[in-house]
Amino acid sequence: MKVDGKHTRTIWVEADGWSVGIIDQTALPHRFTTVRLATLADVARAIATMQVRGAPLIGATAAYGVALALRADASDEALERACATLLATRPTAVNLKWALDETVAAVRNRPREERVAAAYRRAAEISDEDVAINQAIGRHGAKLIAAMAANKQPGAPMQVLTHCNAGWLATVDFGTALAPVYVAHDQGVALHVWVDETRPRNQGAALTAWELGQHGVPHTVIADNTGGHLMQHGMVDMVVVGADRVAANGDVCNKIGTYLKALAAKDNNVPFYVGLPSPTIDFSVSDGLTEVPIEQRGADEVATMTGRTADGRVETVRIVPEGSAVANYAFDVTPARLVTGLITERGIVAPRRAALAAAFVERVQGPSRSIAR
Amino acid sequence: MKVDGKHTRTIWVEADGWSVGIIDQTALPHRFTTVRLATLADVARAIATMQVRGAPLIGATAAYGVALALRADASDEALERACATLLATRPTAVNLKWALDETVAAVRNRPREERVAAAYRRAAEISDEDVAINQAIGRHGAKLIAAMAANKQPGAPMQVLTHCNAGWLATVDFGTALAPVYVAHDQGVALHVWVDETRPRNQGAALTAWELGQHGVPHTVIADNTGGHLMQHGMVDMVVVGADRVAANGDVCNKIGTYLKALAAKDNNVPFYVGLPSPTIDFSVSDGLTEVPIEQRGADEVATMTGRTADGRVETVRIVPEGSAVANYAFDVTPARLVTGLITERGIVAPRRAALAAAFVERVQGPSRSIAR
Numbered sequence: 001m002k003v004d005g006k007h008t009r010t011i012w013v014e015a016d017g018w019s020v021g022i023i024d025q026t027a028l029p030h031r032f033t034t035v036r037l038a039t040l041a042d043v044a045r046a047i048a049t050m051q052v053r054g055a056p057l058i059g060a061t062a063a064y065g066v067a068l069a070l071r072a073d074a075s076d077e078a079l080e081r082a083c084a085t086l087l088a089t090r091p092t093a094v095n096l097k098w099a100l101d102e103t104v105a106a107v108r109n110r111p112r113e114e115r116v117a118a119a120y121r122r123a124a125e126i127s128d129e130d131v132a133i134n135q136a137i138g139r140h141g142a143k144l145i146a147a148m149a150a151n152k153q154p155g156a157p158m159q160v161l162t163h164c165n166a167g168w169l170a171t172v173d174f175g176t177a178l179a180p181v182y183v184a185h186d187q188g189v190a191l192h193v194w195v196d197e198t199r200p201r202n203q204g205a206a207l208t209a210w211e212l213g214q215h216g217v218p219h220t221v222i223a224d225n226t227g228g229h230l231m232q233h234g235m236v237d238m239v240v241v242g243a244d245r246v247a248a249n250g251d252v253c254n255k256i257g258t259y260l261k262a263l264a265a266k267d268n269n270v271p272f273y274v275g276l277p278s279p280t281i282d283f284s285v286s287d288g289l290t291e292v293p294i295e296q297r298g299a300d301e302v303a304t305m306t307g308r309t310a311d312g313r314v315e316t317v318r319i320v321p322e323g324s325a326v327a328n329y330a331f332d333v334t335p336a337r338l339v340t341g342l343i344t345e346r347g348i349v350a351p352r353r354a355a356l357a358a359a360f361v362e363r364v365q366g367p368s369r370s371i372a373r
Numbered sequence: 374m375k376v377d378g379k380h381t382r383t384i385w386v387e388a389d390g391w392s393v394g395i396i397d398q399t400a401l402p403h404r405f406t407t408v409r410l411a412t413l414a415d416v417a418r419a420i421a422t423m424q425v426r427g428a429p430l431i432g433a434t435a436a437y438g439v440a441l442a443l444r445a446d447a448s449d450e451a452l453e454r455a456c457a458t459l460l461a462t463r464p465t466a467v468n469l470k471w472a473l474d475e476t477v478a479a480v481r482n483r484p485r486e487e488r489v490a491a492a493y494r495r496a497a498e499i500s501d502e503d504v505a506i507n508q509a510i511g512r513h514g515a516k517l518i519a520a521m522a523a524n525k526q527p528g529a530p531m532q533v534l535t536h537c538n539a540g541w542l543a544t545v546d547f548g549t550a551l552a553p554v555y556v557a558h559d560q561g562v563a564l565h566v567w568v569d570e571t572r573p574r575n576q577g578a579a580l581t582a583w584e585l586g587q588h589g590v591p592h593t594v595i596a597d598n599t600g601g602h603l604m605q606h607g608m609v610d611m612v613v614v615g616a617d618r619v620a621a622n623g624d625v626c627n628k629i630g631t632y633l634k635a636l637a638a639k640d641n642n643v644p645f646y647v648g649l650p651s652p653t654i655d656f657s658v659s660d661g662l663t664e665v666p667i668e669q670r671g672a673d674e675v676a677t678m679t680g681r682t683a684d685g686r687v688e689t690v691r692i693v694p695e696g697s698a699v700a701n702y703a704f705d706v707t708p709a710r711l712v713t714g715l716i717t718e719r720g721i722v723a724p725r726r727a728a729l730a731a732a733f734v735e736r737v738q739g740p741s742r743s744i745a746r
Contacts (some may be wrong), residue, residue, distance in 0.1 A: 029694035195697075197675070199572060199596040202692055209697040220698040223572040223675055224597050225630025229705035232632070232662065257598025259605070263636040289605065302570065302596055305678040307690030315688050317680025319575055321402035324568075324582040325593040332602035 001168040001175075001182070003032060003214060009173045010057050011064065011127060013120070018071065020064045024051045025169060029210035030308045037061075040069035040082050047089040047096075050201065054170020055244045055280055056130045059099030062086045063123035066103040070119050074112040079104065092253060092295045092331050094245040094282040099126055127172045133277040134174035136345035141180020141240070141275060142187060144341075144348065148237055148271075149189050157190040157218070159237045161227055164198045164255035165207040166242020166275060177242040177275035178208070180343060185217050193219040194230060198255060200301040200328060224257050228264040239265045240343070243276040248364075250336030250351030251288025256329050262338035271340040274351075278344055281356060283364050288333045299326035374541040374548075374555070376405060376587060382546045383430050384437065384500060386493070391444065393437045397424045398542060402583035403681045410434075413442035413455050420462040420469075423574065427543020428617045428653055429503045432472030435459045436496035439476040443492050447485040452477065465626060465668045465704045467618040467655040472499055500545045506650040507547035509718035514553020514613070514648060515560060517714075517721065521610055521644075522562050530563040530591070532610045534600055537571045537628035538580040539615025539648060550615040550648035551581070553716060558590050566592040567603060571628060573674040573701060597630050601637040612638045613716070616649040621737075623709030623724030624661025629702050635711035644713040647724075651717055654729060656737050661706045672699035 002008065012021045020037040026049065027033050035051060037043050043065030046052050052061045069082035083100045090096055106122035107115040149158045166177035175182065185191060193212055198204035205221050212219040222230070230236050239261055245253040252258070252274050265272040285291045303320040320326055336351040349359045357364045375381065385394045393410040399422065400406050408424060410416050416438030419425050425434045442455035456473045463469055479495035480488040522531045539550035548555065558564060566585055571577035578594050585592040595603070603609050612634055618626040625631070625647050638645040658664045676693040693699055709724040722732045730737045 194700075197572070197692070199570070199598060205693045205697075210694045213694055213696055218698075220700050221675060221693045222700050222702075223629065225572060225628075225633065225705075226700070226702055228632040228636065229629060229667070229702050232705070255598075256596065256602060259601040260598065260633040260637060263601070263640055264633060267636055294602070302594060305680060305690065305692060307678060307692040309688055309690055315682055315690050317678065317682055317688050317690055319570070319678060319680040320578045320594045321583045321586055323586055324578075325591075327567075327593050327595050327599070329595075329599055329602050332598075332605070 001173060001211065001215060010169055011052070011060055011172055020068065022046060022052050022061065023169070025053060025207060026051055029206050030314055037064070038068065039072065040065055040085060043068060044085050044089050047086070053203070054165065055093040055095040055242070056171040056176065056277055058090060058093050059095035059279065060123065060127045060130060060172050062096050063099045063103045063119070063126045066100065067116060067119035067123050070107065070116045074115045079107065090295060091293045092244050095279050098279045102126060130172040130277065131174055133345040134171050134176060134179045137176055137275050137277065137343050138174060138179030138183035140347050141273070141343040142183035144273070144343070145180055145184040145191065145238070146187070146189055149191070152237070155190070157192045158184070159192055159194065159235055161194040161196070161230065161236045161239045161261065162208060163196040163204065163241045163258050163261055165203040167208055167211045169207045169211055170242060176277060177240045179275060180240065181217060182215060185215070191217070193217060194227065194236060195219050195221045196224045196227060196257070196261070197221055198257065199224055202305070203255070227261050231264045231268040231270050236270050238271045238273060240273045240275055243274050243280050244331055245285065245288070245292055246274070246276055246281045246342065247285040247288030247292065248283045248356060249287055249353050250339060250342070250356060252334045252336070252339055252351070253288055253292045253331050254334065256332050259332045259334045262334040266338050272338060273341050273343055274339055275343040278346070278360050278363065281360060281363065289335060292333055294332070295330040297328045297330050299328055302326045302328045374546060374584065374588060383542055384425070384433055384545055393441065395419060395425050395434065396542070398426060398580060399424055402579050403687055410437070411441065412445070413438055413458060416441060417458050417462050420459070426576070427538065428466035428468040428615070429544040429549065429650055431463060431466050432468035432652060433496065433500045433503060433545050435469050436472045436476045436492070436499045439473065440489060440492035440496050443480065443489045447488045452480065463668060464666045465617050468652050471652045475499060503545040503650065504547055506718040507544050507549060507552045510549055510648050510650065510716050511547060511552030511556035513720050514646070514716040515556035517646070517716070518553055518557040518564065518611070519560070519562055522564070525610070528563070530565045531557070532565055532567065532608055534567040534569070534603065534609045534612045534634065535581060536569040536577065536614045536631050536634055538576040540581055540584045542580045542584055543615060549650060550613045552648060553613065554590060555588060558588070564590070566590060567600065567609060568592050568594045569597045569600060569630070569634070570594055571630065572597055576628070600634050604637045604641040604643050609643050611644045611646060613646045613648055616647050616653050617704055618658065618661070618665055619647070619649055619654045619715065620658040620661030620665065621656045621729060622660055622726050623712060623715070623729060625707045625709070625712055625724070626661055626665045626704050627707065629705050632705045632707045635707040639711050645711060646714050646716055647712055648716040651719070651733050651736065654733060654736065662708060665706055667705070668703040670701045670703050672701055675699045675701045
């Protein structure tokens with residue numbers, strides 16, 4: 001997608017041919033800056049501090065992290081250590097595990113001198129595959145939007161609500177949940193996006209609003225508390241969110257608060273869709289609600305807020321009294337019964353065990369590159 | 374309740390015998406300061422800017438506003454103008470209208486020279502009545518909490534979730550939703566409160582956490598997105614919130630986001646209670662969802678956040694990109710079907726038209742001081 005009119009991915013190999021460039025997403029929307037990652041430690045820190053975030057982008061970044069680690073030491077032991085370090089950065093998104101397994105499979109059984117090149121090759125493929133997958137999600141989802149738009153009053157825009165950021169910033173390019181929005185918008189479908197600010201880290205206000213603005217998509221930022229009221233009053237035609245992990249039974253683990261929006265959608269007969277690439281599906285997790293580990297992050301993310309002062313400085317302010325405890329659960333699980341459909345690269349799939357297994361049969365039956373657990 | 378150990382109400386007549394003191398709630402939790410209101414304009418500004426907020430406290434403040442207005446001009450015309458000015462400050466809370474009607478009834482048909490004293494008298498009565506009502510709500514609700522606590526593992530605290538601030542800061546003293554929590558806590562029931570931060574104005578993080586802390590009640594601040602996850606995992610025993618207006622059919626208008634918590638409570642069989650004084654019931658509104666006007670407030674409340682920097686300055690920071698639109702609906706309506714019970718000064722009332730009418734029969738049949746519309 002475009003930044004100030006120039007096409008940009010969220011991750012790339014720098015001109016030196018080996019170091020890795022990323023957008024520092026913690027500085028958005030106030031400042032667009034890039035960061036150069038040169039070591040495994042750089043990559044682990046970038047993921048843990050959420051300079052890169054979003055399940056698909058975390059996966060691609062981790063793959064490059066393996067390549068950088070092997071560049072320093074191409075031994076089996078170093079490979080193992082790199083995977084363990086990267087896996088520990090974020091426990092919930094399954095794409096991280098998937099990308100590490102993919103990269104390990106690509107270098108395993110190769111002589112050491114070939115490993116670095118093989119790891120870079122697989123990381124680049126993972127990135128390109130992500131883009132292709134997201135374009136397919138965009139095409140399938142845009143058909144859905146166009147069909148719904150056809151039932152609206154002429155001139156009335158499709159009202160889409162989204163939570164957190166599952167746009168191009170969460171992926172290598174193009175986005176998952178927002179890919180259908182971008183494709184429909186580019187096809188000339190009138191639409192408007194309600195953007196949940198998504199406390200505590202405000203990925204909606206900071207990232208989704210910014211990237212929709214860069215692409216010229218009409219949107220309005222709202223407090224996370226607002227979506228239910230909008231749905232009660234017919235102001236939302238569909239909800240579309242991303243996912244950090246989808247279980248074999250169709251349960252959707254996504255940013256904390258997603259479940260509340262799914263409940264409101266159900267209560268008001270608003271379709272609730274999830275845009276996801278198939279690497280986000282974890283067939284080893286039978287039941288999402290009980291089995292997906294939910295990351296708890298630092299209290300400061302809730303107790304403070306960072307933004308820009310009127311005179312242009314970036315400041316962090318504390319909003320919770322000293323002495324009050326704070327809890328910070330990063331994700332929740334939306335039961336499959338609340339999900340209308342999963343928008344995947346292979347089309348719309350029902351959030352049911354059998355439908356998912358049928359759509360991605362090679363994943364269930366044991367692929368050539370199986371996900372080791 | 375106590376501030377730094379000293380008993381304090383949220384509104385009082387100053388030592389001069391006529392000006393009105395309030396706590397500036399916009400400065401909490403970082404600074405405890407009081408403000409002196411000397412004119413109708415002072416009162417209207419204090420309500421509109423939310424230096425005072427919370428349906429019961431808005432009512433008491435408005436009553437004093439009439440007294441201050443009459444002090445300057447005791448004519449019928451001035452009385453009418455004062456009521457119109459005050460009524461325009463906040464459209465959703467019904468206590469404002471109720472308190473104005475009460476005060477007008479107290480001064481109407483009196484000679485001008487008696488009006489000021491009568492208005493002060495009625496404002497003081499409204500304040501004292503509020504305290505008595507809230508103490509009764511506390512007693513009834515605490516019985517409920519004690520009964521639920523008896524079914525828990527010995528030593529496990531009752532887990533209560535609340536949204537926004539319906540504590541003593543929202544009232545003259547003691548609180549509505551939090552009155553049962555304070556009474557149960559003082560009776561020695563072990564409990565812990567999950568405090569929704571309540572964006573956009575953060576009354577939970579700023580006010581509820583602060584007043585619970587002052588009273589020594591264990592609590593944890595969470596992002597508004599979190600409650601559903603907690604309820605899914607058995608970490609909430611009851612939800613209790615306040616109300617800005619309750620319709621004759623039991624629909625509850627309260628701070629934006631309340632509806633989402635009620636949906637999650639229903640989905641997880643968690644009891645959902647509303648603590649409210651009877652002046653919050655509006656028998657002239659038959660259906661809350663369609664008839665209660667929902668206040669829209671300024672975009673800045675969503676686009677910015679105010680807090681304290683590490684070096685102690687209070688700063689406002691912008692968190693939404695320039696150019697992104699913002700919407701700010703202040704309240705939503707929770708349908709009666711999602712409400713377990715209404716904790717009133719007359720006990721627990723079912724959120725049903727007949728039950729409400731039976732409990733407050735004199736309000737339905739036309740009280741001597743009827744609410745003019």
